[in-house]
Amino acid sequence: MKRVAVLGSTGSIGTSTLEVIASHPDKLQLVGVAARSRADILVRQLDQFRPKLVAMWEEEKARELQRLTGRRPILVGMEGLIQLATHPDVDIVVVATSGRDALIPLVQAIQAGKQIALASKELLVMAGELIMRLAREHGVSLVPIDSEHAALFQCLQGIPKDRVSRLVITGSGGPFWGVPPSQRHAATRAQVLSHPKWQMGPKITVDSATLMNKGLEVIEARWLFDVPVERIQIVIHPEAVVHGLIELVDGSVLAQMSPCDMRLPIQYALSFPERWESRLPRLSLTQLSALHFLAPDLEQFPCLRLALDAAAAAGSACVVLNGANDAAVQGYLQDEVPFAEIPRVIAETLEQHTPILHPTLDEVLAVDAWSRTVAETLLRKPSCHVV
Ligand SMILES: NC(=O)c1ccc[n+]([C@@H]2O[C@H](COP(=O)([O-])OP(=O)(O)OC[C@H]3O[C@@H](n4cnc5c(N)ncnc54)[C@H](OP(=O)(O)O)[C@@H]3O)[C@@H](O)[C@H]2O)c1
Numbered sequence: 001m002k003r004v005a006v007l008g009s010t011g012s013i014g015t016s017t018l019e020v021i022a023s024h025p026d027k028l029q030l031v032g033v034a035a036r037s038r039a040d041i042l043v044r045q046l047d048q049f050r051p052k053l054v055a056m057w058e059e060e061k062a063r064e065l066q067r068l069t070g071r072r073p074i075l076v077g078m079e080g081l082i083q084l085a086t087h088p089d090v091d092i093v094v095v096a097t098s099g100r101d102a103l104i105p106l107v108q109a110i111q112a113g114k115q116i117a118l119a120s121k122e123l124l125v126m127a128g129e130l131i132m133r134l135a136r137e138h139g140v141s142l143v144p145i146d147s148e149h150a151a152l153f154q155c156l157q158g159i160p161k162d163r164v165s166r167l168v169i170t171g172s173g174g175p176f177w178g179v180p181p182s183q184r185h186a187a188t189r190a191q192v193l194s195h196p197k198w199q200m201g202p203k204i205t206v207d208s209a210t211l212m213n214k215g216l217e218v219i220e221a222r223w224l225f226d227v228p229v230e231r232i233q234i235v236i237h238p239e240a241v242v243h244g245l246i247e248l249v250d251g252s253v254l255a256q257m258s259p260c261d262m263r264l265p266i267q268y269a270l271s272f273p274e275r276w277e278s279r280l281p282r283l284s285l286t287q288l289s290a291l292h293f294l295a296p297d298l299e300q301f302p303c304l305r306l307a308l309d310a311a312a313a314a315g316s317a318c319v320v321l322n323g324a325n326d327a328a329v330q331g332y333l334q335d336e337v338p339f340a341e342i343p344r345v346i347a348e349t350l351e352q353h354t355p356i357l358h359p360t361l362d363e364v365l366a367v368d369a370w371s372r373t374v375a376e377t378l379l380r381k382p383s384c385h386v387v
Contacts, residue, residue, distance in 0.1 A: 001026075001027065001028070001029050002027060002028050002029070002091050002092055002270065003029050003031045003089055003090055003091045003092070004017075004021060004028055004029065004030055004031065004032075004090070004091070004092045004093075004094060004270065005030075005031055005032030005033070005034070005053065005084050005085060005087065005090040005092070005093050005094065006018065006030065006032070006033050006034070006094040006096060007034045007055075007081060007084065007085065007093065007094065007095050007096060007097050007102050007105065008034065008035065008094075008095070008096035008097035008098065008102070008119075008120070009033035009034060009035055009041075009042070009045055009096075010033075010035040010036075010038040010041040010042060010045070011035075011096060011097070011098065011201050012199060012200050012201045012262070013094075013096035013119040013145060013201075013262060013266065014033075014035075014094075014096045015041075016262045016263050016266055017094050017096060017117075017266050017270075018030065018045060018048075018049065019263060020263050020266050020267045020270060021049070021270075022048075022049075023278070023279065024267075024270075024276065027271075027276065028270060030049040030051045031051050031052050031053060031087075031089050031090055032051050032052065032053035032054065032055070032084045032087065032089075032090055033045055033046070033049070033051050033053075033054055033055070034054070034055035034056070034057070034075075034080070034081055034084050034097075035055075035056060035057070036056075036057040036058060036061075036097075036101075037056070037057065037058045037061045038061075039056070039061050039064045039065040039068060042054065042056070042065055043065065043068050043069055046069055046071065052089060053075065053083075053084050053087055053089070053090075054071060054074050054075065055074070055075035055076070055080035055081055055083070055084045056074055056075070056076060056080065057076075057077060057080070057081070057101065059076050059077065062074045062075075062076045062080075078101070078104065078105070081101065081102060081104075081105040082104065082105045082108050084105070085102075085105040085106070085108060085109035085112075085114065086105075086108050086109055086111075086112040086114070090114060091114065091115060092114065092115045092116070092117055092270060093105075093106075093109045093114045093115070093116055093117070094117045094119070094145070094266075094269075094270075095109075095116060095117070095118050095119060095120045095123065096119040096120060096145070097120055098120070098122075098201055098203050098204075099122070099203075099326065100122060100123070100126060100322075100323075100326070100368055102120055102123060103123050103126060103127060103364075103365075106118075106120075106123055106131065107127075107130075107131065107134060107361065110131065110134045110135050110138055110140050110142070111134065111138060113138055113139070113140060114140065115140065115141050115143075116135070116140060116141070116142040116143070117143050117145055117266070117269035117270060118142055118143070118144055118145060118146075118269075119144075119145035119146060119266075121146055121149075121216050121217060121220040122216065122322050122326070124219065124220045124223050124224065125216050125219045125220060125318050125319075125321070125322045126318065126319050126322050126323075126364055126368060127319075127359075127361065127364045128219065128220065128222065128223025128224070128318075129223060129314075129358065130359075130360075130361060130364070131223070132223050132224065132226070141272065141273075142224070143268070143269040143272045144220070144224055144265070144269065145262070145265050145266055145269050146217065146220065146265070147243045147244075147260075147262065147264075147265050148169045148170060148171075148217055148221075148243050148244045149169075149217070149220060149221055149224055149244070150243070150244075150256075150264075150265030150268055150269065151242075151243035151244030151245075151255075151256035151265075152167055152169070152221060152224075152225060152244040152245075152246060152256075153224070153225075154256050154268065155244060155245065155246045155254040155255065155256055156225065156246060159246070159248065159254075161226070162249075163248050163249050164227070164246055164247070164248060164249070165231065165247050165248060165249050166231050166232075166233060166246070166247040167221055167225060167227055167231065167232045167233070167244070167245075167246055167247075168232075168233045168234075168235055168244065168245040168246070168247065168253075169214065169217050169218065169221060169232065169233070169234050169235070169244055170234075170235050170236075170237040170240070170242055170243060170244060170245070170293070171208075171211070171213070171214045171217075171234060171235075171236055171237065171296075172195075172196055172197045172198075172208075172236070172237065172238055172239075172240040173196075173211075173236045173237075173238055173294075174195060174196070174208040174209045174210075174211060174213075175187075175191055175192065175194055175195060175196060175208075175209050176209055177236060177238065181300065184300075184339075184340075185338075185339065185340040187209075187339060192205070192206060192209045192332075192339055193205050193206070193209075195208050195209075196238075196240075197240040197260045198240075198260055198262070202333055203326070203329055203330075203333075206329045206332060206333065206339075206342075207303075207325070207329065209339075210301065210303040210304075210339075210342055210343070211296065211301035211303055211304040212303035212304065212306075212307055212325055212342075214234045214296065214304055214307070215303065215304045215306070215307020215308055215310075215311065215321075216307060216322070216325075217234075218232050218234065218307065218308065218311050219307070219310070219311045219318050222311060229308075229311045229312055229314075230312075234296050234304075235293045235294065235295070235296075236292075236293070236294040236295070236296055237291065237292065237293050237294075238292055238294075239288070239289075239290075239291050239292065240260050241257050241258075241259075241283065241288060241291060242255045242256070242257050242291065243256050243257070243258065244256055257283055258283055259280075259281045259282070259283055261280055261281055263278075263280055264278070264280050267280075302343040302347075303325070303342065303343045303346065306321060306343060306346050306347055306350065307321055310350065313355060314357065315355050315356055315357040315358060315359060316353065316355050316356040316357075316359045316363065316364070316367045317350065317353065317355050319359065319364050319367040319368050319371065320349055320350050320353045320367060320370075320371040321346060321350065322368070322371075323349075323367070323368045323369075323370075323371030323372045323375065324345060324346040324349035324350065324371045324372070324374070324375040325342070325346050326372065327345070327371070327372045327375035327376050327379065328341070328342045328345040328346055328375055328379065329342065331345070331375075331376070331379040336379050336380075337379050344378075345375050345378045345379060346375070348374075348378050349371050349374045349375045349378060352374055353367070353370075353371070
């Protein structure tokens with residue numbers, strides 16, 4: 001029996017993870033859950049799964065959860081997340097929080113020797129070099145949940161690293177692929193948040209609309225698989241059936257295909273190194289029409305260009321990219337900045353930064369805080385205001 005703790009159990013990945021756990025009661029046991037503030041969802045999860053450990057980031061919400069459930073203790077804040085992620089009763093930590101708060105808990109979980117199933121790509125964008133070095137040092141397996149990386153991870157099994165010539169990450173193109181700039185800039189919140197293929201949390205859905213998500217995924221893949229950025233290609237694939245491909249030195253290409261359902265990569269990350277049966281939807285090859293693969297348009301999607309530039313620069317440029325993007329997207333979601341201004345805020349924040357090539361954890365945290373402050377100031381500049 002594998003004992004699982006889920007950081008971000010109330011979110012899109014978190015709730016899908018709990019479904020996977022519920023579908024394998026003989027193999028998986030939920031021993032811990034953590035959320036930021038949504039006490040109502042945690043109440044239902046505690047009722048259904050009765051996990052031993054529960055953590056809530058916001059103290060007031062932790063008190064509310066205590067009132068609603070009578071549960072004691074409820075772990076709180078950063079210390080609570082760390083206690084959950086390093087608890088002796090936990091074998092696998094699923095990291096599925098939005099934002100940066102799980103970075104230290106992830107680092108400490110690795111140091112405690114926990115197996116990691118990682119959805120939170122932002123943490124690898126911020127500190128991938130450091131995280132992967134720690135995972136190697138502690139002999140920890142870190143298995144990606146992000147569908148493209150889960151695809152690459154599966155294709156790479158049993159292939160010597162020096163036999164791989166290229167990684168290919170696919171992306172559906174989001175809601176605005178092929179949409180003229182005038183329509184894109186006038187898009188409503190509902191249009192930005194309606195992804196054609198995936199149901200996800202709001203931050204990653206906005207990143208999918210700007211294509212920043214693909215850029216973050218290149219940086220994620222660079223660290224996960226230790227492959228230089230120049231050998232990672234992005235391909236727009238509107239049907240979203242092929243999630244990732246690897247090209248080998250002899251020109252052979254291996255691909256992973258499946259319906260768009262995050263429960264599959266989540267299950268694989270939890271079952272790894274085994275592969276379990278599932279009742280998830282199957283791909284019907286005869287019902288597929290043509291599959292298309294197109295080059296991304298860096299002119300129309302400047303966030304992707306910014307991300308690829310930061311990926312090439314590496315080091316703290318990726319921390320700034322991530323922090324500024326997060327601040328700009330939160331600003332957009334809170335009506336502080338129009339959708340079209342997101343790349344400008346990120347670009348101007350990056351321009352003000354003096355890069356560090358191999359930042360320490362403390363430097364990562366300091367640069368992250370700096371980039372958010374700068375981006376938030378830029379958001380408040382009159383030119384950015386929503387009219
Ligand atoms: N959704 C997908 O299909 C998908 C695919 C690939 C990768 N990812 C990645 O997975 C991560 C999560 O995405 P999502 O779509 O599941 O986001 P989401 O639906 O917005 O959920 C975020 C989760 O994180 C929790 N959380 C945020 N800050 C926290 C903190 N400080 N302490 C404890 N919990 C905290 C939230 O709690 P509350 O509910 O209480 O706010 C919620 O449970 C992101 O990094 C995303 O890029 C997602």
